[in-house]
Amino acid sequence: MYQALYRKWRPRTFEDVVGQSHITETLRQQVAGGRLSHAYLFTGTRGTGKTTCAKILARAVNCENPQNGDPCNQCPACLGIENGSILDVLELDAASNNGVDQVRALRDEAVYTPAAVKKRVYIVDEVHMLSTPAFNALLKILEEPPPHLLFILATTELHKVPATIKSRCQQFSFKRILPGQIAQRLEYVAGQEGIDLTAEGAALLARLADGGLRDALSLLDQCSGGGQRVDEQTILDTLGLAGNLETAKLMGHIAGRDAAAALDTLGRLYGNGKDVGSVLGELSSLARDLLLRKTAPQGGTSLLAGGYDEATMRQLGGQFSAARLLQALTLLQSTAAELPRSSNRRTDAELCLIRLCDESLDGSAAGLSARVARLEELLAGGAPVPAAPPPSTPTAPSVPAGPAPSPAEDPPPWDDRPPLPEEPPEEPERVFDVPVEAPAPTPVPAAPDSGGGDRSFWPAFAAGLKGKVSPSVLPYLHNPSKVTGVWKNGQLTLWTDSEFTRSMLNKPAILEGLARAAGDAFGGQPRVSIVAGRPPEEDLSPAPSQPSPQSKGSGDALDQLLAFGEKFDNIIIQ
Numbered sequence: 270m271y272q273a274l275y276r277k278w279r280p281r282t283f284e285d286v287v288g289q290s291h292i293t294e295t296l297r298q299q300v301a302g303g304r305l306s307h308a309y310l311f312t313g314t315r316g317t318g319k320t321t322c323a324k325i326l327a328r329a330v331n332c333e334n335p336q337n338g339d340p341c342n343q344c345p346a347c348l349g350i351e352n353g354s355i356l357d358v359l360e361l362d363a364a365s366n367n368g369v370d371q372v373r374a375l376r377d378e379a380v381y382t383p384a385a386v387k388k389r390v391y392i393v394d395e396v397h398m399l400s401t402p403a404f405n406a407l408l409k410i411l412e413e414p415p416p417h418l419l420f421i422l423a424t425t426e427l428h429k430v431p432a433t434i435k436s437r438c439q440q441f442s443f444k445r446i447l448p449g450q451i452a453q454r455l456e457y458v459a460g461q462e463g464i465d466l467t468a469e470g471a472a473l474l475a476r477l478a479d480g481g482l483r484d485a486l487s488l489l490d491q492c493s494g495g496g497q498r499v500d501e502q503t504i505l506d507t508l509g510l511a512g513n514l515e516t517a518k519l520m521g522h523i524a525g526r527d528a529a530a531a532l533d534t535l536g537r538l539y540g541n542g543k544d545v546g547s548v549l550g551e552l553s554s555l556a557r558d559l560l561l562r563k564t565a566p567q568g569g570t571s572l573l574a575g576g577y578d579e580a581t582m583r584q585l586g587g588q589f590s591a592a593r594l595l596q597a598l599t600l601l602q603s604t605a606a607e608l609p610r611s612s613n614r615r616t617d618a619e620l621c622l623i624r625l626c627d628e629s630l631d632g633s634a635a636g637l638s639a640r641v642a643r644l645e646e647l648l649a650g651g652a653p654v655p656a657a658p659p660p661s662t663p664t665a666p667s668v669p670a671g672p673a674p675s676p677a678e679d680p681p682p683w684d685d686r687p688p689l690p691e692e693p694p695e696e697p698e699r700v701f702d703v704p705v706e707a708p709a710p711t712p713v714p715a716a717p718d719s720g721g722g723d724r725s726f727w728p729a730f731a732a733g734l735k736g737k738v739s740p741s742v743l744p745y746l747h748n749p750s751k752v753t754g755v756w757k758n759g760q761l762t763l764w765t766d767s768e769f770t771r772s773m774l775n776k777p778a779i780l781e782g783l784a785r786a787a788g789d790a791f792g793g794q795p796r797v798s799i800v801a802g803r804p805p806e807e808d809l810s811p812a813p814s815q816p817s818p819q820s821k822g823s824g825d826a827l828d829q830l831l832a833f834g835e836k837f838d839n840i841i842i843q
Contacts, residue, residue, distance in 0.1 A: 275486040278458050279321055281351075282339040286318050286325075287454050287482055288446035295441070296322065297338030300329045306439045308411050308420040310396075312427040313443025316481025320360075322443075323392045323421040324350075327358045330419060331386035346386050357383035360392040369402035376410045379418050388419050396422040397429035404431050411437045445480025448472065454482060455489055464493045467500040474504060509544040516551040517581050519622075520559075523552075523597065524588035528626035532619055545618040546608045553601040559586050560594040592642035596635040597625050641744065648747055649735055724804070727754035730790060738782040745770055755804050760796045761787045764804040771801040 280286045283293035299305050309326070311319040328340035328347045340347045349355035361375070375391065383389040393399075399407070411420060411434065422438060424430055452468075452475040459466035466489065474492075478485035492499050492507045505512045511519070515538060522531040538548055563586055589597075604621040611617045624631040628639045731746045731754070738746070745751045745765075752774070753764045761783065765771040780797050787795040 273487070274458060274462070274490040275483045278461075278486065280318070281325065281342050283322070283325055283329075284339060286322060288450045289318050289322070289443055292322065292441045292443065296326055296329075299338070300326070300335060301338040305330060305419065307414045307418065308438040309422065310430070310435060310438035310440045311421065311423045311443060312440065313425070314445060314480060315425055316478070316483030316485075317443040317446060318482070319423040319443055320392070320394055322441075323394075323423055324360075326421060327390040327392060327419075330388050330390065331358070349385065355385050357386050357388075358390045358392075360394065363393050363395045363398040367399045367403055369400065369406050372399070372403040372406040376406060379410060380415055382415075382417050388417055390419045390421065392421045392423070394423050395425070396434075397424045397426045401431075404434060408433055408437075446482050447480075448475040448478075451475035451478055451480075451482055451485045455485055458486065459489065459493075459499070462493075464489070465498045466493070467498070469501045470499045470504055473501050477504075477508070506542075509542055509547055511538050511543050511548045511551055516548070516555055517585065519548070520552060520555055520585055521588075523622070523625045524585060526626045528623050531622045531626055535618060535622060539615055545614050546605060549601055549605050549608070549618055549621065553598060553605060555585075556594055556598045556601060558582065559589060560591065560598060562586055563589070563591050563594065590639070590642050590646070592635075593628065593639040596628065596631060596633075596639040599633065599635040600624055600631060644747075645740075645743065648732060648743065723756045724753055726756060726790075730754060730786070734782070734786055737786050738779050742774055742779055745773060753804060756787075756791065759791075759793060760798065762804070763797070763799045765799060765801050768801045771799050775799045 283297050286293050309323075311323060313319055325340065328342065328350050329335055329338060331346045331350065332340040333344040333346055334341045342348070342351070346355070350358045366372075379389060379391065381389075410418075414420070420438075422430075422434075427435075452471040455471045455474055456466060456468070458464075459471070470492075474485050474488050477488060488504075488508070489499070492504050497503060502512075504510070515534065519531060519534050522528075522534060535545070535548065539545060559582065562582060600621060604617060608614050608617060624636070628636050628643065630636075631639070728749070731752075734746055735743065751766050751770050755762045755764065763774060763783070765774065780799075783797045784795060787797065
């Protein structure tokens with residue numbers, strides 16, 4: 270009868286155990302020196318050798334001819350323990366024997382001396398599954414065991430084992446096996462079994478095993494069932510994976526915000542039999558690698574999952590910001606966690622890709638952070654605010670030719686203030702000679718510093734504040750619903766929507782930066798003050814009421830603000 274590879278090639282000596290030399294060397298020295306403990310606790314993730322080392326240790330302590338701490342596997346004791354004919358060595362599954370009655374029976378039986386070997390050994394696998402009364406029943410015999418008794422406990426969830434049990438055992442932590450060691454072992458097993466396994470295929474299986482050698486051998490067993498050459502493409506087809514090239518192509522569509530191409534790629538992979546959960550898992554792994562490279566470019570290389578060449582990683586990494594990668598990774602992880610309970614896995618995967626391509630459709634905090642990061646990038650590309658002529662030589666501002674705005678037109682969507690009264694200004698407005706694409710209102714000339722205030726300069730002025738004030742307050746200054754600037758009588762007054770916004774801006778360093786920027790723009794040494802509330806109507810000259818082209822149509826306020834920031838990319842400094 271055929272035997273699975275992971276059972277057939279289970280190590281029989283400590284020397285054969287892969288990737289756990291820090292544990293096997295210690296156990297060999299204890300067996301060789303006769304300094305054995307009465308209880309051991311093996312912890313670690315699945316497939317790393319816990320049960321294997323427990324069985325080797327059980328044979329080593331009872332072997333008639335031990336060799337440097339390893340069992341000979343030829344004496345009657347070793348052969349009897351291995352085939353299960355010696356009942357003094359017993360392996361228990363705590364998942365099915367977790368009651369207090371089973372532990373009491375084990376405790377009553379353990380006091381008797383072994384019949385065929387030197388030590389009675391109990392191997393308790395998944396010991397964390399024992400109930401609380403069962404753990405309590407095990408405590409006494411663990412504390413004062415007879416000299417012929419040895420307990421070996423194994424668990425994958427150490428945090429569920431009571432501290433009273435852990436303190437009575439020697440604890441050994443099994444670590445994940447490195448991909449290189451797994452690949453080397455797979456090539457050895459494949460050579461012995463006559464399996465045509467390529468080096469690329471072994472590396473892919475090692476990466477998919479996630480540190481567990483048993484998983485790697487099971488995957489090799491699955492992929493070699495047809496007797497064909499086991500290369501990278503065969504593994505991808507057998508396991509239903511997309512592959513590095515397809516995953517990188519799909520990530521490129523997401524970077525370009527091309528939802529149609531991303532959905533087309535997913536549909537093609539789905540039609541070829543790929544599992545959508547595996548596709549999202551590969552995207553998540555790639556997004557994680559990109560995020561690690563961006564946040565830790567020097568020391569994060571050793572943490573990467575691998576599988577992608579340097580040129581691909583560099584090209585994809587340059588198209589994503591850290592905020593967007595974080596949003597993508599969060600969305601991929603949450604969607605993958607919900608897929609097992611989904612009634613339509615393909616639809617959920619498609620919705621995930623659409624949200625990845627358009628951050629405005631992701632209402633989570635990570636999605637909002639990605640949109641704000643994009644807004645900051647757009648505003649950071651605007652030109653600095655030009656300097657205005659000194660107050661002593663006022664000049665009439667020039668604007669690009671275009672139709673004058675009609676007073677009957679609606680105000681922009683983000684302007685929730687009531688319409689301003691049609692009153693003549695008391696002083697000329699001070700504006701900037703900056704041509705823009707949208708039709709601009711004709712400024713009303715008047716004498717400077719003689720009465721009313723001016724707020725039409727504020728959008729261009731705020732766009733040029735990068736590098737002059739702290740970046741943390743730029744989103745407030747760029748948001749017209751949060752802050753409105755008014756220039757009047759040589760003083761710049763910032764009217765904020767709330768006391769919180771005022772407290773964020775009313776700091777010495779920010780006030781000094783605003784004063785310097787206002788001095789460069791208006792000349793002299795202007796004063797700067799920040800007030801919470803809406804500016805009085807008499808301090809405002811008539812504001813343009815025609816909405817900009819970017820604000821027409823549908824879209825929420827953040828999308829309109831993104832469009833508002835894009836127009837500063839085309840500002841021409843006079």
